[in-house]
Amino acid sequence: MENYFKTLPDTNGNFGEYGGSFIPPQLQEEMDKITDAYYSISKSHQFISELRSIRKHFQGRPTPVYFAKTLSDELGGRIYLKREDLNHTGAHKLNHCMGEALLAKYLGKKKLIAETGAGQHGVALATAAAYFGLECEIHMGEVDIVKEHPNVIRMKLLGATVVPVSHGLKTLKEAVDSAFEAYLKDPVTTIYCIGSVVGPHPFPMMVRDFQRVVGIEAKDQFQEMTGELPDNVVACVGGGSNAIGIFSSFLEDPECSLYGVEPAGRSFKPGDHASTLTYGKPGIIHGFKCYLLQEENGEPSPVYSIASGLDYPGVGPEHSMLKDLKKVNYVTASDDDCLDAFYTLSRKEGIIPALESAHAVAYAMKLAKEKPRESILVNLSGRGDKDIDFIVDNYGIREI
Numbered sequence: 001m002e003n004y005f006k007t008l009p010d011t012n013g014n015f016g017e018y019g020g021s022f023i024p025p026q027l028q029e030e031m032d033k034i035t036d037a038y039y040s041i042s043k044s045h046q047f048i049s050e051l052r053s054i055r056k057h058f059q060g061r062p063t064p065v066y067f068a069k070t071l072s073d074e075l076g077g078r079i080y081l082k083r084e085d086l087n088h089t090g091a092h093k094l095n096h097c098m099g100e101a102l103l104a105k106y107l108g109k110k111k112l113i114a115e116t117g118a119g120q121h122g123v124a125l126a127t128a129a130a131y132f133g134l135e136c137e138i139h140m141g142e143v144d145i146v147k148e149h150p151n152v153i154r155m156k157l158l159g160a161t162v163v164p165v166s167h168g169l170k171t172l173k174e175a176v177d178s179a180f181e182a183y184l185k186d187p188v189t190t191i192y193c194i195g196s197v198v199g200p201h202p203f204p205m206m207v208r209d210f211q212r213v214v215g216i217e218a219k220d221q222f223q224e225m226t227g228e229l230p231d232n233v234v235a236c237v238g239g240g241s242n243a244i245g246i247f248s249s250f251l252e253d254p255e256c257s258l259y260g261v262e263p264a265g266r267s268f269k270p271g272d273h274a275s276t277l278t279y280g281k282p283g284i285i286h287g288f289k290c291y292l293l294q295e296e297n298g299e300p301s302p303v304y305s306i307a308s309g310l311d312y313p314g315v316g317p318e319h320s321m322l323k324d325l326k327k328v329n330y331v332t333a334s335d336d337d338c339l340d341a342f343y344t345l346s347r348k349e350g351i352i353p354a355l356e357s358a359h360a361v362a363y364a365m366k367l368a369k370e371k372p373r374e375s376i377l378v379n380l381s382g383r384g385d386k387d388i389d390f391i392v393d394n395y396g397i398r399e400i
């Protein structure tokens with residue numbers, strides 16, 4: 001295990017043939033500074049103890065693992081939920097935002113810049129900026145601004161500037177482009193805080209390291225509750241940060257089957273889903289190499305999912321490698337599967353999941369029926385409060 005994290009990524013940020021850094025030289029210089037700073041600062045006693053204290057007293061960690069008894073009794077299997085929905089701001093994203101912002105403070109940066117899809121990363125980063133007294137600028141597609149209105153209000157209340165992005169599909173990919181451009185204009189006093197385990201080195205490594213807390217806690221908690229390891233671990237995959245966070249503690253346990261769940265959207269036709277590892281081919285996006293949903297000319301394809309936080313045509317380089325190594329099974333759940341899980345978990349367990357997380361719950365429900373004797377640990381990456389207006393307006397209060 002130690003060996004895995006010591007050797008991956010290599011010093012150039014490669015996870016096997018994926019990852020690396022494909023960016024202009026001027027930006028590479030800044031990235032190298034961030035990389036060097038990360039290696040030295042993040043290992044310091046002061047940084048580690050400050051982050052530990054923030055997690056405990058500000059974020060409310062550790063988040064619990066909960067046995068979903070009603071759901072398990074009904075479906076078979078034993079479904080456990082790692083409750084990242086109870087992390088401050090309602091999703092796992094604050095785990096890496098507090099880490100990135102703490103690093104920004106040590107580097108003397110004045111302003112945090114980022115993109116957001118569902119608005120969860122924007123809210124988490126705006127929260128971190130408020131905590132550390134830093135400025136914050138969030139780029140967001142106009143489609144998502146309408147869909148995720150409450151999160152836009154939250155970001156503004158927290159003091160962030162929200163920059164609407166009006167080109168292309170007006171969702172996550174365009175927001176990343178726009179945030180990147182803003183960062184390029186002033187890479188010295190600002191820092192780009194990416195929202196997942198994507199982008200050029202060192203981001204996929206840094207974000208993974210900050211998210212490892214999820215898996216470390218969950219493994220201990222699960223063993224304390226059951227005396228064993230989970231048979232299956234399930235997480236949704238957008239860029240892949242919540243998934244790698246929980247998988248990282250089980251990669252060297254062959255008795256645990258790992259499942260990364262991608263959004264199958266409304267059909268398998270291009271433009272109707274965002275199942276990158278399932279249908280993509282290796283390519284380059286946003287400065288790194290990964291599986292990519294792409295056009296014949298290598299340009300990223302349009303993507304779609306009911307869950308704004310999952311509709312990205314690329315995916316983390318580490319997941320790309322883990323797919324080739326067959327260490328993780330990458331599977332899909334459709335919009336309909338997601339909706340079913342959304343209503344079911346709300347009604348049966350009193351937990352309204354984020355639409356992103358509902359993809360993982362949907363696959364866990366399927367596994368529970370197929371493997372009634374096995375345990376399933378799901379990373380419930382976030383809560384669904386942000387989605388309720390969209391759901392009720394479009395699908396109503398569905399009986400299950």
Ligand SMILES: *Cc1c(COP(=O)(O)O)cnc(C)c1O
Pocket residue numbers: 091092093118120121195196197236237238239240241242243309310354356357381382383
């Ligand atoms: C952003 C988000 C995701 C997707 O991002 P990953 O990097 O794949 O984890 C999943 N769940 C929630 C609740 C999110 O906000």
